[in-house]
Amino acid sequence: MSAGSPAAGKPGGFVNWVDSRLPVFSYLQKEYGEYPAPRNFNYWWNFGALAMFILVTMIATGLLLAMQYTANTEMAFDSVQRIMRDVNFGWLLRFLHMNGASFFFLVIYIHMGRGLYYGSYKAPRELLWMLGVVILLLMMATAFMGYVLPWGQLSFWGATVITNLFSAIPLVGDGIVTWLWGGFTVDNPTLNRFFTLHFLLPFLIVGVVVLHVIALHVHGSNNPLGIDPKGPQDTVPFHPYYTMKDSFGLCVFLLVYAGFVFFAPNWFGEPENFVPADPLVTPLEILPEWYFLPFFAILRSVPDILFIDAKLAGVLAMFGSIFVLFLLPWLDTSKVRSCRFRPTYKWFFWILVLDMILLGYVGGNQPDDLSPLGVRFIVLGQIGTLYYFFHFLILLPLLGKIERPRPLPASISEAVLPANRAGGGAPAGATAQRMEKAR
Ligand code: HEM
Structure with a gap:
């Protein structure tokens, strides 16, 4: 039993009794109490904990909704309408769940952006990052199938359009679509299997999140400087420092989340989905939820390429845009992790963020319509798609070779402790000058 375990020095007691037989409390104390976290986390490090909170909320509200659906x-x-009108607090459950999906993606996109900015995907955290990408794919599948369940017009037509994408695969495509549908159209078997999978996948996500966090704890967290802690002076115990900081972040998040749930619950929704599904009436616009729009834009932007027709090329590009993330740890050849010390890459990081926003905007419009910039949306989408792949496949490998990073501080504590900054402590001279430049 470790010195800091809850049972240490406290003989007897229920906790001690359990812990000496099944050391869950010692484990929690070691991994979440004493876990040596870099002392310089900023608020971007709150988003993993927030994602965990939303995951639990989604499962809890989803379970209760499933009892009435x-x-x-x-x-x-009709069963969804009943939940909204007749089930006690059914409206609250549904609004928490619906808006929770949007906030889940928002939090995860920020969490990923943090990883990109501070180079958290680099060695030795490659598997941690890749498990994250697996989580993202599972989240996308779960959200897509969840959207089908209320069986509104967009539920039905969204499911039809997206499952039909598989028909682009040569020879076996049509067979795959029939197999996915469980028939010759999106119908009862499709709805049933989507519900089953929508129920199952979140538990799979929990499993992968456990692996994600285990992988994190093997080498410890990255930090805004992107350098490894050199000793105890560079870290603080996770509790109480970051449990407090995470709790504060959670309170702020809850304010925003509750604001939407109680005051603008349909803000993320589409009016068309208040109309029951009708296989005979195709809506004028079939758009996915906002968090899929950048990928939807990529899907629709790609033209015929040689012997590959536009539909297949679009599907390949869309899946490719996620797959490329798996390769990221090897595509980025720079030895320096954090953008703080990568003056050129920092710019390109923000250009990539703008590119994703542009793609999202394009995805929400009709490809042939004229954009405010005077060109058709499809052209903007093509530029955005090209830039996306250019960033990952060409820029990142090259930039790592030619960029001159700024000098790194000798240690975290040297960089962040006021005593060291003022020269009142140990390091001064050349290191202090280096730090000044870096700032
Ligand atoms: C259900 C979804 C997810 C949950 C619950 C989750 C949870 C966490 C938690 C609790 C941490 C530690 C705290 C923090 O650094 O913020 C973490 C770290 C990390 N996560 Fe996730 N995560 C999720 C999805 C993702 C995704 C989709 C990616 C990327 C594709 C990702 C990449 C990372 C990376 C690289 C770190 C290490 C951060 C560092 O040390 O700098 N995560 N995650």
């Missing part, structure tokens, strides 16, 4: 094409829409 009916996965049958004749009854699904």
Whole structure:
């Protein structure tokens, strides 16, 4: 039993009794109490904990909704209306769940952006990052199938359009679509299997998140400077320092989340999905939820390429845009992790963020419409798509070779402790000058 375990020095007691037989409390104390976290985390390090909170909220509200929902094409829409009107606090459960999905993606995109900016995907955290990408794919599948469940017009037509993408695969494509549908159209078997999978996948996500956090704790967290802690002076115990900081972040998040749930619950929604699914009436616009729009834009932007027709090329580009993230740890050849010391890459990071916003904007418009810039949206989408792949496949490998990073501080504590900054402590002279430049 470690010196800091909850049972240490406290003989007897229920905790001690359990811990000596099944050391769960010692484990929690070691991994979440004493876990040596770099002392310089900023607020971007709150988003992993926030993601965990939302995951639990989604599972809890989803379970309660599932108790009232009916996965049958004749009854699904009405059962959701019943939840909204007749079930005690059903409206609250549904709004928490619906808006929770949007906030989940928002938090995860920020969490990923933090990883990109501070180079958290680099050795030795490659697997941690790749498990994150697996989580992202599972989240996308879960969200897509969840959107089908209320059986509104966009549920039905969204499912039809997206599952139909597989028909682009030569020879076997049509067979795959029939297999996915469980028939010759999106119908009752499709709704049923989507409900089953929408219920199952979040638990799979929990499993991968556990692996994600285990992988994190093997080498410890990265930090805004991107350098490894050199000793105890560079870290603080996770509790109480970061449990407090995470709790504060959670309170701020809850304010925003509650603001939407109580005051603008349909802000992320589409009016078309208040209309029950009708296989005979195709809506004028079939758009996915906002968090899929950049990928939707990539799907629609790609033209015919040689012997590959536009549909297949679009599907390949869309899946490729996620797959490329798996390769990121090897595509980025720079030895320096944090953008703080990468003066050129920092610019390109922000250009990539703008590019994703541009793609999202394009995805929400009709490709042939004229954009305010005077060119058709499809052209903007093509530029955005080209830049996306240019960034990952060409820029990152080259930049690592030619960029001259700024000098790194000798240690975290040297860089962040006021005594050292003022020269009142140990290091001064050349190191202090280096730090001044870096700032
Ligand atoms: C359900 C979704 C997820 C949950 C619950 C989750 C949870 C966490 C937690 C608790 C941490 C430690 C705290 C922090 O650094 O913020 C973390 C770190 C990390 N996560 Fe996630 N994560 C999720 C998805 C993702 C995704 C989609 C990616 C990227 C594709 C990702 C990449 C990372 C990386 C690289 C770190 C290490 C951060 C560092 O040390 O700098 N995570 N995650």
